[in-house]
Structures are given as C-alpha cells and as structure tokens.
Amino acid sequence: MTRYFSEDTSEQAVIARLENCDDPRFRTVMEGAIKHLHAFVKEVEPTLDEWMAAIEFLTKTGQICDDKRQEWILASDTLGVSMLVDAINHRKPHGATENTVLGPFHVAGAPELQMGDDICRDGIGEPCVVRGVVADEDGNPISGAELDVWQTNGEGFYDVQQPTEQPQMNLRGKFRTGSDGAFWFKTVKPVPYPVPTDGPVGQLLEAMGRHPYRPAHIHFIVSATGFEQVTTHVFVDGDPYLESDAVFGVKDSLVLPFEQDGDAWSVTFNIGLAKAA
Amino acid sequence: MTRYFSEDTSEQAVIARLENCDDPRFRTVMEGAIKHLHAFVKEVEPTLDEWMAAIEFLTKTGQICDDKRQEWILASDTLGVSMLVDAINHRKPHGATENTVLGPFHVAGAPELQMGDDICRDGIGEPCVVRGVVADEDGNPISGAELDVWQTNGEGFYDVQQPTEQPQMNLRGKFRTGSDGAFWFKTVKPVPYPVPTDGPVGQLLEAMGRHPYRPAHIHFIVSATGFEQVTTHVFVDGDPYLESDAVFGVKDSLVLPFEQDGDAWSVTFNIGLAKAA
Incomplete structure (x- = not known):
C-alpha cells in the first residue's frame, strides 16, 4: 500500500x-x-463534467439564499433529509401527536387571540372551523397549553410571501387552553401550494421528474409546561398531493377529514403531548 | 407499511x-x-442544531464563491473527493504518467517559450532547471508534444493571487518538444503553500485538526496528437507536507529528487503519455 x-x-x-x-x-x-x-x-x-455540474449546483444553492430565502433547507426538505432528521429527533410515545417539519414560514410573535377568533384577515378562501383538545398521553386535558398556528390564505400564499397584498399576521394566531384543554378557532380551508421553483432546487425537482406541490395543511406548534413541544401539521384528507408531498411531511395520523358543516368546513384535531423527559 | x-x-x-x-x-x-x-x-x-450547522456551512460555502474563488472545489479537494473523481477518470496504463488535480490556478494562454527559457519573471526564489523527455508507453520520444507549466513564486503565491505584485504570466509557459521528445526550462524551486483558510473550508480544516498546506510542486498539462492529455504535478522529494497534502494530490511516481547542480537546483521529470482510446 x-x-x-x-x-x-x-x-x-x-x-x-x-x-x-x-x-x-x-x-x-x-x-x-x-x-x-x-x-x-x-x-x-461521476465524469469530470458531472462533478463540475454538482459543484455548480452546490454553489448556486448557497448563492440564492438570503435573509428571506433558505434554498439549502428546501434542498434538505425535498430530498427527505429534513423529515429524517425530524423523525430521528422526535421519536414519540404512543398517545403523543407526531411531529413534522417546521417549514420556512413560521413567524415569531403571532397575535394572542381568544377562542373562536378568526385568524383570516383578508377573507380569501372557504370558511373553516378548527377544534380539538390538548391532552397528555393518557387523555387527561392540559390546561394552559399554547397553540401557535399558521397557514396560507385561500390562494396558497403565506402572508410573508405577499407582504404588500396580505394584512400583516394574516392567518397566524396563538391560543391558550382552559381547564378543559379545548381549543377552537376560525380560519379558511387550506389549499395545496408549490414550494419555490425559481432556483436550483426547482431545477433539481424538474430534472427528477417531480412536481413541487405540498398538500393542503395547517401548521401547529403546541407547548405546555412539563410536556415536550410538538411541531406538526394537520392535513386535509383527500388532497391530491398527500402521497407525493414535495417535502415528505405527511404522516397517517396527521391526515384528518375536513367536513362541510353548514356554510363552513370543520375539522377536529385532538393533540397529545408527551411528558417532558 | x-x-x-x-x-x-x-x-x-x-x-x-x-x-x-x-x-x-x-x-x-x-x-x-x-x-x-x-x-x-x-x-x-444529527441533532437539530447539528443539522442547522450543516445547512449554514453549505450556504456559506456557496456564498463566498465568485469568479475568482471556488470554495466548493476547495471543499471537494480537501475531502479527497476531487482526487477520487480524478482517479476514477484517469486509470492509466503502465508507462503513462499519473494524473493529479488541476487546481484552481491554471490560466489559459500562457506564453509560448523556447527550450531553456526562464518562466520566472520576478527573480524571487532559488534558481532551478527542469528537464525531461516526453515519450509513449514504450519509451519512444514524442515529437511536437506541448507542455503547459505553472507554479507559485518563491514566496508561495501564484501570479493571479498577487495581480499587483507579480508580473503577468509570472511562472507560466508553454514548451513544444522536437524530434527527441526532450524539454528543459528554467524556473525557481517551488515551495509549500497553504490553501485559502479565510472561508468555511478553512474553518472546517481547523475543526478537523488539519493544516492547510500543500507540498511544493510544479504543475504540468502535457498533450500530443494521438495521445491522452495528462494533468499532473512534479513534487519535491523531502517536502514536509508530502504525506499530509491538504488536497491529497501526491502520488509516489510524481515525487522526484531536486538536486543541487552548481548554483541551481535540478530535477528530471520524464513524462509518459498513453495512446488515445
């Protein structure tokens, strides 16, 4: 040797x-x-040309990043790595709601609202009521749990993607449970939307023969003293992109029926929190 | 499932x-x-914090690149990937000079010189004569072979790294063999030098406990009609960094003795070219 x-x-x-x-x-x-x-x-x-193409992809993926865009997280998401890292770090006990990816559109400091308030401030989309109970692994209601929720509007854009077209903090809000652990709020029914496709990751998806869509979902971060925080989504059963989510975020337990209830859609999302280690 | x-x-x-x-x-x-x-x-x-540190490394490594700096190639070099790709693409027959990395400092259009000319235009460094014969795999001299050679000056910098301090095309030149396949030129003895350490790859090397030095070498690209081009270096036997080259470029067959010959150093580098496929 x-x-x-x-x-x-x-x-x-x-x-x-x-x-x-x-x-x-x-x-x-x-x-x-x-x-x-x-x-x-x-x-x-790899041939020398293929290796150089890889070097160019790596370079451009960093260069398109700025304080509002993180193309490397998008690369990690679309290659299933973010969900894998998430899974490794959130192996949950039975009875606890499963985690999924945070995504790039969470904003700190959403307004604290009252139960039953509407988080939709632009009226775009189909009305929807979300309700549920936050409980521990044994089903006992948790008082004082905080829910931080966010989603796109009825056209598939987050407020931060349309800073001049949507009201600030549109479709974002925080709720706190009472002694019954229950929550409910008004919103609009979420819709599928594409991840950004105008950069290197968009080109990669196209070269792989993949579409860029995420199935419709509402984001939740739920936390309570003495319990592990959960970062998750609720997905709309029947969405055409559930089995081909561009970022692999779907889990069986997070897909729920959204049903017509008078003039509005309605979904019940009960949330289980694991005791803190 | x-x-x-x-x-x-x-x-x-x-x-x-x-x-x-x-x-x-x-x-x-x-x-x-x-x-x-x-x-x-x-x-x-990886923990979530470790994964985010990886995302930041990937991002910064692209962002420091510009038309004069390619940090991703440096990352590939320092992780041994460039040499591995080079090896895979240049499996050479017996009798042919081995390839090594091109490096980022080759410049097209070096001046065509006469045998015996000096490529050193700033007089910095210890005089050195390089000579050899370009031959086919059976040892028959190749007439009309072109040698494109380049190296740092005696202080360890390429001309393009010191555009205001070194003459243009300092320590670069092209030579063409006659019917005897022989070449010789004057230069200075090469010295070890560090790869750039002021970016993410420099931080990575430091975190790995590695130094950034390359052992002293002279670059060659040798080509002739009917033969495969070879991109290679000649290394100075005895250099302290031969076994720890930051980019893993050293091969046994490319390490040659540089000997004192009167006032100058002297090295003989015979080059074998494989027949084109």
Whole structure:
C-alpha cells in the first residue's frame, strides 16, 4: 500500500487525517460524511463534467439564499433529509401527536387571540372551523397549553410571501387552553401550494421528474409546561398531493377529514403531548 | 407499511419519487446520492442544531464563491473527493504518467517559450532547471508534444493571487518538444503553500485538526496528437507536507529528487503519455 491517497483506499486516507481532531462528536460526524461521500462517488463514478455540474449546483444553492430565502433547507426538505432528521429527533410515545417539519414560514410573535377568533384577515378562501383538545398521553386535558398556528390564505400564499397584498399576521394566531384543554378557532380551508421553483432546487425537482406541490395543511406548534413541544401539521384528507408531498411531511395520523358543516368546513384535531423527559 | 415517509424506509420513499425521471443516468446518480445521504444521516443521527450547522456551512460555502474563488472545489479537494473523481477518470496504463488535480490556478494562454527559457519573471526564489523527455508507453520520444507549466513564486503565491505584485504570466509557459521528445526550462524551486483558510473550508480544516498546506510542486498539462492529455504535478522529494497534502494530490511516481547542480537546483521529470482510446 502506498503512503499516499489511492482510489482503493481513498476514504481511509481522508479519515486518517482526523487524528488531531479534538472534538469526538465532530470527528464521528466527519468520519461518517467522508465514508458515505466516497462510497457515493465510487458507486456512481461521476465524469469530470458531472462533478463540475454538482459543484455548480452546490454553489448556486448557497448563492440564492438570503435573509428571506433558505434554498439549502428546501434542498434538505425535498430530498427527505429534513423529515429524517425530524423523525430521528422526535421519536414519540404512543398517545403523543407526531411531529413534522417546521417549514420556512413560521413567524415569531403571532397575535394572542381568544377562542373562536378568526385568524383570516383578508377573507380569501372557504370558511373553516378548527377544534380539538390538548391532552397528555393518557387523555387527561392540559390546561394552559399554547397553540401557535399558521397557514396560507385561500390562494396558497403565506402572508410573508405577499407582504404588500396580505394584512400583516394574516392567518397566524396563538391560543391558550382552559381547564378543559379545548381549543377552537376560525380560519379558511387550506389549499395545496408549490414550494419555490425559481432556483436550483426547482431545477433539481424538474430534472427528477417531480412536481413541487405540498398538500393542503395547517401548521401547529403546541407547548405546555412539563410536556415536550410538538411541531406538526394537520392535513386535509383527500388532497391530491398527500402521497407525493414535495417535502415528505405527511404522516397517517396527521391526515384528518375536513367536513362541510353548514356554510363552513370543520375539522377536529385532538393533540397529545408527551411528558417532558 | 405506511403509504407515507417513515424513518425506517426514508430512502425508499424518496427514491420512489424518481419514477418519472426520464434521464436514466441522472436517475442513477440521484438514487446513489439519496441512498448514501440517508445512510449518513441514519448513522450519525444529527441533532437539530447539528443539522442547522450543516445547512449554514453549505450556504456559506456557496456564498463566498465568485469568479475568482471556488470554495466548493476547495471543499471537494480537501475531502479527497476531487482526487477520487480524478482517479476514477484517469486509470492509466503502465508507462503513462499519473494524473493529479488541476487546481484552481491554471490560466489559459500562457506564453509560448523556447527550450531553456526562464518562466520566472520576478527573480524571487532559488534558481532551478527542469528537464525531461516526453515519450509513449514504450519509451519512444514524442515529437511536437506541448507542455503547459505553472507554479507559485518563491514566496508561495501564484501570479493571479498577487495581480499587483507579480508580473503577468509570472511562472507560466508553454514548451513544444522536437524530434527527441526532450524539454528543459528554467524556473525557481517551488515551495509549500497553504490553501485559502479565510472561508468555511478553512474553518472546517481547523475543526478537523488539519493544516492547510500543500507540498511544493510544479504543475504540468502535457498533450500530443494521438495521445491522452495528462494533468499532473512534479513534487519535491523531502517536502514536509508530502504525506499530509491538504488536497491529497501526491502520488509516489510524481515525487522526484531536486538536486543541487552548481548554483541551481535540478530535477528530471520524464513524462509518459498513453495512446488515445
């Protein structure tokens, strides 16, 4: 064996250079990254042109990012990596609501509202009532749980995507449960919408033969003292994109029927919180 | 098994979405990328904070790139990926000089010089004579072979890194062999130098406990009609960084003795070219 790098032993040659790394966790992560990166290259044997195309994708994906756009998170989302990291970090006990991705459109500081208030401030979309109970793993109601909810308007855009067209904090609000653990609020029925397609990730999706749509959903972050916070969505049963969500965010337990109830749609989303570790 | 994404079957769920990809080669590459990326995440189980640190590294590495700086190629170089891709694409027959990385400092249009000319235009460094013969795999001299050579000056900088301090095209030149296949030119003895450390890759090297140095070398691209072009270096035997080259570019066959010969250093680098396929 040569003292130097060779094709056969490439990953060992690079991993051996970590001998002076003084952070054991970082060393483990980099060893894994190097091992799998070299295994990938050896499996697909890229041509020089293909490797340069990869370099260009990596470069452009960073360059399109700014304080309002994070194309690398979108890349991670659309390759199922965000959901995998989410799953690894949120293995839930039975009775607890499952997590899904946060997404890029959460905004801190949504207004604190009263039960029954309408979070829709532009009147665009079909009226919908959302209700449920926040409970612990055994089904006991949790008093004082905070629900932070947000969604697109009836045309598929979040307020921050249309800063001049939608009222500020449109379709965002916080609610706090009473002693019965119950909540309810008015909104509009969510609709499917595409992730941004005008950057490198949009081109990647197209090259993979994939559409950019997410099925209709409402976002929730639910937290209560003594319990693990859950970041999740409720999805609309029957949505055409449930099985092909561009970011792989759907879980069986989060798909619920939205039913006509007089002039409005209605959904019941009961939320279970796991006890804090 | 759920219809949806789950931790156990994450890679299958993402790969299944390639069913409408109409480019078989691209599909193969993406299947490999998804498979190894998910395997890496499952092996190291990143926390959410670690994943966000990775997103930030990926983002910054693109954002520091411009028309003169390619930090993603540097990342690829320092993780041994560039050399691996190079090795895969340049498996050479016995008798042919081995390839190594091109590096980011090649400039097209170097001046065509006469045998024996000096490529050093700033007089910085220790004088050195480079000589050799370009031959085919059986040792027959090749007439009309072109050698495109470049290197740093005696202080470890390429001309393009010091546009106001070095003469244009300093330490660059092209030579063409006659019927004896021989070449020789004057230069200065190359010195070790660091890759750029003021960006994300420099921080990565430091976190890995690695130094940024490349051992002293002279770059060559040698081409002749009917033969495969070779992109390579000659390295200085005894250099302290040979076994720890920051970009893994060293091969046994490219390390040659530089010997004192009167007032100058002297090295003989015989070059073998493989017949074109």
